[in-house]
Amino acid sequence: MRAARLAATMVAVAIGFAVSAAPTRADDIEAKVQLCAACHGESGIPNDPKTVPVIWGQQQSYLVKQLHDYRSGDRENPVMSAIAKGLAQEDLRKIAAYFAAKPWPAGHPSAAPASAPNGVAQCQPCHQPKFDGGMPAPRLAGLSYEYLVASMRAFATDERTNNLDMPKFMRALTDSERDAIARYLAAF
Numbered sequence: 098m099r100a101a102r103l104a105a106t107m108v109a110v111a112i113g114f115a116v117s118a119a120p121t122r123a124d125d126i127e128a129k130v131q132l133c134a135a136c137h138g139e140s141g142i143p144n145d146p147k148t149v150p151v152i153w154g155q156q157q158s159y160l161v162k163q164l165h166d167y168r169s170g171d172r173e174n175p176v177m178s179a180i181a182k183g184l185a186q187e188d189l190r191k192i193a194a195y196f197a198a199k200p201w202p203a204g205h206p207s208a209a210p211a212s213a214p215n216g217v218a219q220c221q222p223c224h225q226p227k228f229d230g231g232m233p234a235p236r237l238a239g240l241s242y243e244y245l246v247a248s249m250r251a252f253a254t255d256e257r258t259n260n261l262d263m264p265k266f267m268r269a270l271t272d273s274e275r276d277a278i279a280r281y282l283a284a285f
């Protein structure tokens with residue numbers, strides 16, 4: 098497990114170097130985002146949706162903030178931190194705009210459960226009635242159950258601290274409430 102993690106970090110660092118070595122012309126975003134597809138998918142469906150979130154069609158302001166946070170260490174992840182550090186500061190907004198303009202990948206044949214689970218209504222003022230996000234909250238609908246439940250747990254346990262409200266909301270829910278909400282949102 099540890100070796101796999103180290104290998105992933107090394108790949109990410111190598112990719113990071115490749116990115117910073119690339120020319121920094123403003124019209125070159127298309128070339129710079131090529132490497133993102135290795136994990137986030139050629140057509141927007143991540144290679145491993147359980148651990149890699151969808152970024153196609155995600156809210157632009159949220160994408161910019163996450164790239165900033167990975168660079169600064171406010172959000173910690175060995176793979177994404179290395180990659181974000183390899184990006185030029187002035188490219189972050191353009192890269193976010195590039196992915197935000199793509200369509201959210203279709204899929205998810207399963208219908209959302211008829212009844213909304215306990216606690217999910219309180220997410221809607223920020224994440225919007227259809228959970229498709231809006232400034233500054235990200236889209237949640239259609240992220241994988243595994244990614245959602247892991248991010249919710251990371252906020253609850255203070256592993257992810259790049260927002261002041263989310264930890265509070267996530268701590269107020271039990272494990273099984275978070276589980277039910279994640280299942281609901283993944284199928285939404």
Ligand code: HEC
Binds near residue numbers: 152
């Ligand atoms: C080696 C695989 C890999 C590559 C290449 C990669 N990512 Fe990621 N990305 C991940 C993983 C894994 C996560 C989830 C990390 C976490 O849990 O914090 C992630 C998360 C993100 C997030 C946060 C999304 C959210 O919903 O919170 C953004 C934004 C992002 N990546 C952008 C990019 C961009 C832009 C590129 C290309 C410059 C890129 N990634 C390349 C694996 C990768």
Ligand code: HEC
Binds near residue numbers: 150162163217245248
């Ligand atoms: C007060 C507004 C607010 C409320 C209420 C709220 N959120 Fe959030 N949520 C946010 C913001 C803002 C972010 C982005 C944090 C960051 O910068 O990383 C976020 C991030 C998230 C993420 C991370 C998504 C990703 O791609 O990594 C998940 C999952 C999430 N919220 C789930 C929920 C759920 C479930 C509820 C309801 C139980 C909820 N939130 C209620 C504002 C809110």
